[in-house]
Amino acid sequence: MTEMRIAPLTADNVVAANALTLKPGQEAFVAPVSHSIAEAYVNQETMWPRVVEADGNIVAFIMATFNEEAADELYRATILRMNVDATQQRRGIGRFAVDAVVDEAVNRGFDQVVAVWEDGDLGPGKFFTAMGFEIVGETQYGEVIGIRKIS
Numbered sequence: 001m002t003e004m005r006i007a008p009l010t011a012d013n014v015v016a017a018n019a020l021t022l023k024p025g026q027e028a029f030v031a032p033v034s035h036s037i038a039e040a041y042v043n044q045e046t047m048w049p050r051v052v053e054a055d056g057n058i059v060a061f062i063m064a065t066f067n068e069e070a071a072d073e074l075y076r077a078t079i080l081r082m083n084v085d086a087t088q089q090r091r092g093i094g095r096f097a098v099d100a101v102v103d104e105a106v107n108r109g110f111d112q113v114v115a116v117w118e119d120g121d122l123g124p125g126k127f128f129t130a131m132g133f134e135i136v137g138e139t140q141y142g143e144v145i146g147i148r149k150i151s
Contacts, residue, residue, distance in 0.1 A: 002054045004093065006100040009049040009061070016058035017051050021086040023122075046070075048104065052084075052097050059088040062097040066108055074145065077101075077110040082124070094124075098131050106150055115146045 009017060046067040052060035063081040070076045079101055084094045098115075105113045115133050117124045125144060129135065133146030 002091065004052055004054045004059075004096050006050050006062075006097070007053055009051055013051050013053075013058050017061045020058070020061060020083045022083065023086045023089065048101070050097070050100065052093055052100075054088070054093065058085075060084040060093045060097050062101060064101045064104070064113075066104065066110070068108070068110070074114055074116070074139070077105040077108070077113050079113065079115040094127060095131065098128075102148065102150060111150050113148045113150065115148070116143050117146070119144050 007013065046065050048064040048066055050062050050064075051058045052062070061081070061083045062079065064077070064079050065075055066077050068076055079098065082094060082097060084097070102113055113133075115128050116139060117128060119125055119138075119142075125135075128146050131148065133148045135144055135146050137145045139145060
């Protein structure tokens with residue numbers, strides 16, 4: 001089994017994170033890592049950008065937001081972006097990344113995590129529902145909203 005660890009996005013790993021690739025057709029369902037990096041930089045107090053390292057390589061990027069004071073419950077403990085390198089998909093890396101967000105939410109005292117994603121055949125909907133997210137609606141932009149209760 002590959003040893004994985006979650007790590008903060010830093011100057012030392014940002015280039016590798018930005019170089020993650022997607023499988024053909026997945027581009028329509030996830031923003032480029034560079035967009036997420038910019039968003040995290042602008043919202044440093046609430047954003048939680050992380051990379052997943054496996055065997056010394058950056059294999060995924062995940063960004064969540066944690067803001068207990070957010071007026072919209074949708075953005076209190078939320079997975080906003082996740083990219084798993086095309087060559088590394090279906091190896092448990094996405095599950096590991098989502099579990100890291102859930103663990104962080106538990107440590108911060110949240111009782112649920114929200115995920116927001118684009119719907120479609122090649123999108124991440126099946127992955128998130130398999131991870132325990134229940135679809136509860138959609139954003140004003142037509143993105144799917146899923147909630148995973150934390151017990």
